[in-house]
Amino acid sequence: MRRTALLSQVLAVNTLLVVGTVFAASVAARLDLGEAAGTRQFLVLVAAILATLLANNFIMRRRFAPLESLTRTMECVDLTIPGMRAQHQDGESADITRLRQAFNLMLARLESERTGSATAVLRAQEAERARVARDLHDEVNQALAAVSLRLAATAEHAPPEFAEELAETQRLAGQAMQELLGLARELRPAALDDHGLLPALRTQVRLFGERWSIPAHFAADGTRPLLGEFEQLVVYRVVQEALSNIARHAQAKKVKVTVLGCNGTQVKVSISDDGVGLSPDRGRDGGSGLVGMRERALLAGGRLEVVPTPGGGTTVELTVRARGTGAS
């Protein structure tokens, strides 16, 4: 059932009250509509009623406008765009001010809780990835290396009819080791821990180019971005997802990744391709990649924009907060 708006209800009640009161007053005053004076009085009453109702309508609408505006803000608040707040309205009454302040406080609390829990989830996810990558590297890869060595030792003394089979098995073991290391690298880039963000990104871009046979160029502006561990991971993951999108969707002929440690307070990373560009209906069939990138950027106190590359293609621009820069 459709409910009537509070403003309409108040206006209806006021109308009933005014008309009822005037009707009761005219009955009490024994208004005689048969006489000219009575008719005149009646018309004055009708005009007074209409004027009262119009004034009432006007005043009520003005009084309810701040509530209407607050409701509209509440309807369009999006927690993935932090910082949205209901603004003070002219003619706001004390209770609406209280409601607005309570709403803004609730938003601030929700934003901070959301940021806290999303950061915790991301950190836990990264820690788990690091653990799995370590296990893959230390346990499974070591076991495969041992298998490979034993195969090599067996091949030396094996009868010639088994030589080809053993060589093929050795080749497969070697291939499995390579794939495993690639997987471990994707799960947790050791280069990030060992050499820092820029070398890790450079390696990532080079491996991307080799894997997909797309010329991929990496450039940094000579300053070394001073980012926290979490922010570095965010940058690395965003570049990873953007490159994966390029490989899957862009049909690009070349790719460029640039890191600008710019002005000491923020680091800008851009990943651009010259491919087909974003289709307008990407929201409908798209996955969670772009949303995840935005979310990560937000948690690192930054922002992410996806814009068309001049001349065709797509550019992902990530800006994150830095602690300063140093010479590279």
Ligand SMILES: Nc1ncnc2c1ncn2[C@@H]1O[C@H](COP(=O)(O)OP(=O)(O)OP(=O)(O)O)[C@@H](O)[C@H]1O
């Ligand atoms: N570089 C790009 N060039 C062209 N289209 C792109 C590019 N990056 C993203 N898109 C479009 O945007 C959509 C959404 O990307 P998103 O990363 O969110 O999802 P996905 O890659 O389809 O799935 P997922 O990342 O969850 O595995 C893609 O389906 C694709 O149509």
Ligand SMILES: [Mg+2]
């Ligand atoms: Mg994707």
